[in-house]
Amino acid sequence: MLDIRFSRALQVMLFLAMAADNGVGPLSSAELAHKLNANPSLVRKLLVPLTDEGLVVCVKGRTGGARLGRPTDRITLAEIYRCAVGDKPLFATSPGAEPVCPVTAHAGEYFATLTAEAEEAVLESLGDRTLADGVSELRRLCTDHPRQG
């Protein structure tokens, strides 16, 4: 995978979660972009699917910005993953436009079931954790190793 959207989306959600914990208002895309070393417009594009699914609420206007759409313990990492990568399958199937023999055709079928199961395993692994878990884990890491070189 060369797709870093999940990584970015997770970071954004962690920032929003910590802002919510600290009682801070919505974070603007410019603020988030600065934390992520990225462009505000890029951040806004990242937020689109998260907003569509209700994980994030964006308010327009002068004092606008983004905030979480739900409490952190009701947002799983699997949901964030789904939003970040959309319908894109984790494993690509070989094009195989016109199968030469029936074996190749059924091999594609077999591959599909395999990868579906593997992808489900990933989602299950991510579904066990919530954003709240992530925040507490992050806090733990920060207190244990305050300033890593």
Next chain:
Amino acid sequence: MLDIRFSRALQVMLFLAMAADNGVGPLSSAELAHKLNANPSLVRKLLVPLTDEGLVVCVKGRTGGARLGRPTDRITLAEIYRCAVGDKPLFATSPGAEPVCPVTAHAGEYFATLTAEAEEAVLESLGDRTLADGVSELRRLCTDHPRQG
């Protein structure tokens, strides 16, 4: 993912496995390439890591070709996957060259543990199945739906 190497490698291994079952000699890269609708040279490149790990044995010379290096029930799909994709991680981490705040640094750490667990879940899912399972599953599909349109 836009990486179809796993899919290709699995197909190659299935062909080699069925050839072994049928008592056929080694398959040349040209034969494999024809079945895969690909170039012989491309197939040979695919075979390199599989050969390195002993999953496949390639013999040079006029009547050469590729055959399995082990019985089919002693080759797991996880091994094939590892060969096909090498060390490339399933999930890419965002570049984050120079973390702006300590939180981003630890977020990277957290992300690494997350994805490591997810990737392990995938390998576990693939490790449960052997190439022999794949062959029998393929045979079942072929007899159930001999010629799908």
Next chain:
DNA sequence: GTAAACTGCAACTGTGACGATTGCTTTTTG
């Protein structure tokens, strides 16, 4: 012994998805 058929290897080109930027419009607040 030589020609044929194969693997092995290196260099190269093509390409498509994703990353990222720019510039604008729309909305809301001060």
Next chain:
DNA sequence: CAAAAAGCAATCGTCACAGTTGCAGTTTAC
């Protein structure tokens, strides 16, 4: 009205992977 924000469309850049070509090395068939 002006400032500051999201929203949106068009565009450019780039990099890993896909695929090709060509040739050197090796082994077998005849």
